[in-house]
Amino acid sequence: MKLLTHNILTSNIIKGVTRGFPLKIKSSRLEVKEVDFNPDFILRILPKLDWSALRQAATEVGYGNGLPEELPSSLEGDDSLQKTIHNILLQVEIVEGELECPETGRKFPIQNGIPNMLLNEDEVS
Amino acid sequence: MITANDDYPKSYTKSFADINMSRRSVSRKKLESYLQEVDVFDNPKMQLEQYPTTPHLAASMLHTIHTHFNDLEGKCVADLGVGSGVLSLGCSMLGCSYVLGVDIDPEALAICANNISEFDITNIDLLHCDIRSLVNHPGRLHGAFDVVVMNPPFGTKNNQGIDMLFLQAGLALARTSVYSLHKTSTREVGNMMQ
Numbered sequence: 001m002k003l004l005t006h007n008i009l010t011s012n013i014i015k016g017v018t019r020g021f022p023l024k025i026k027s028s029r030l031e032v033k034e035v036d037f038n039p040d041f042i043l044r045i046l047p048k049l050d051w052s053a054l055r056q057a058a059t060e061v062g063y064g065n066g067l068p069e070e071l072p073s074s075l076e077g078d079d080s081l082q083k084t085i086h087n088i089l090l091q092v093e094i095v096e097g098e099l100e101c102p103e104t105g106r107k108f109p110i111q112n113g114i115p116n117m118l119l120n121e122d123e124v125s
Numbered sequence: 126m127i128t129a130n131d132d133y134p135k136s137y138t139k140s141f142a143d144i145n146m147s148r149r150s151v152s153r154k155k156l157e158s159y160l161q162e163v164d165v166f167d168n169p170k171m172q173l174e175q176y177p178t179t180p181h182l183a184a185s186m187l188h189t190i191h192t193h194f195n196d197l198e199g200k201c202v203a204d205l206g207v208g209s210g211v212l213s214l215g216c217s218m219l220g221c222s223y224v225l226g227v228d229i230d231p232e233a234l235a236i237c238a239n240n241i242s243e244f245d246i247t248n249i250d251l252l253h254c255d256i257r258s259l260v261n262h263p264g265r266l267h268g269a270f271d272v273v274v275m276n277p278p279f280g281t282k283n284n285q286g287i288d289m290l291f292l293q294a295g296l297a298l299a300r301t302s303v304y305s306l307h308k309t310s311t312r313e314v315g316n317m318m319q
């Protein structure tokens with residue numbers, strides 16, 4: 001699971017959960033896989049992401065270094081920050097670990113890189 | 126992600142090392158030949174309508190989306206009911222930036238994960254969840270994708286209406302287009318603009 005994926009997952013599929021974001025992350029195994037760097041994609045997608053959740057998630061898995069608290073108004077021309085963001089969004093992958101609902105504490109295991117957010121019948125709203 | 130240098134690990138990757146050079150112009154035939162290498166369901170579960178899209182249909186559909194609508198290169202894509210992954214892999218081969226494949230079946234996801242690693246593709250992520258739970262809960266997945274592709278269950282196995290739920294989910298997740306295969310039109314690509 002990439003941190004880009006983490007940034008768009010919510011646990012409000014559970015009955016009674018209102019926002020369910022951001023999910024806490026625990027990682028017991030992580031890999032960094034090379035992905036083509038496409039600055040246009042990074043610039044286009046960043047405004048749609050929640051920067052503080054991304055920064056928090058990266059920090060939780062040990063990749064928070066060099067991430068500013070506030071995103072500068074423009075990343076245009078800042079090659080180094082673009083690449084750092086590319087790395088945490090697309091290259092860092094949680095292979096084994098878990099996600100946790102911030103409201104209920106419900107845990108979602110991540111195995112073989114795949115988060116399992118399938119609910120039991122009684123959890124579905 | 127896909128590299129074509131000399132030390133490319135040919136032993137365990139499938140034969141499309143040249144695609145990086147020619148992604149923009151990869152022909153439909155070539156794409157189809159790559160997709161023929163994708164492993165399909167071991168024991169298809171009829172209840173979940175696990176019929177893989179044929180390499181021919183997948184290549185035609187994706188090639189059309191790529192060349193006529195320019196809806197893949199650099200795009201953020203979701204594949205609902207990803208199965209063994211033929212559509213997601215094709216999207217990645219045609220240059221999309223990120224794909225999220227979603228399926229309810231862990232065995233299908235395991236085959237898909239294996240296909241992704243055999244092709245040495247690194248921009249596809251998988252999520253194990255029920256599409257039905259995404260329909261009524263406008264979470265952050267809603268509007269998070271440029272494009273949704275899917276070959277949904279048709280709802281012929283005591284699950285009537287599942288095709289419409291997949292469509293609803295697709296329309297919620299995509300900002301631009303949903304490309305979906307349906308009962309009456311498996312020969313054509315349905316393109317729905319929001």
Ligand SMILES: C[S@+](CC[C@H](N)C(=O)[O-])C[C@H]1O[C@@H](n2cnc3c(N)ncnc32)[C@H](O)[C@@H]1O
Nearest residue numbers: 174176177178179276277278279281282306311
């Ligand atoms: C089993 S289906 C439908 C037949 C009949 N309506 C039924 O319910 O049994 C017949 C063929 O259509 C194809 N098919 C069905 N659903 C499909 C899907 N979602 N995607 C691709 N092919 C599908 C399969 O190849 C299958 O062999």
Ligand SMILES: C[S@@+](CC[C@H](N)C(=O)[O-])C[C@H]1O[C@@H](n2cnc3c(N)ncnc32)[C@H](O)[C@@H]1O
Nearest residue numbers: 173176177178206207208228229230255256276
């Ligand atoms: C017709 S197959 C298509 C598989 C693959 N996308 C392809 O094109 O070869 C439909 C897929 O939807 C999955 N599926 C069925 N019901 C689902 C649900 N409620 N939520 C998520 N996935 C589901 C099945 O496991 C199966 O992999």
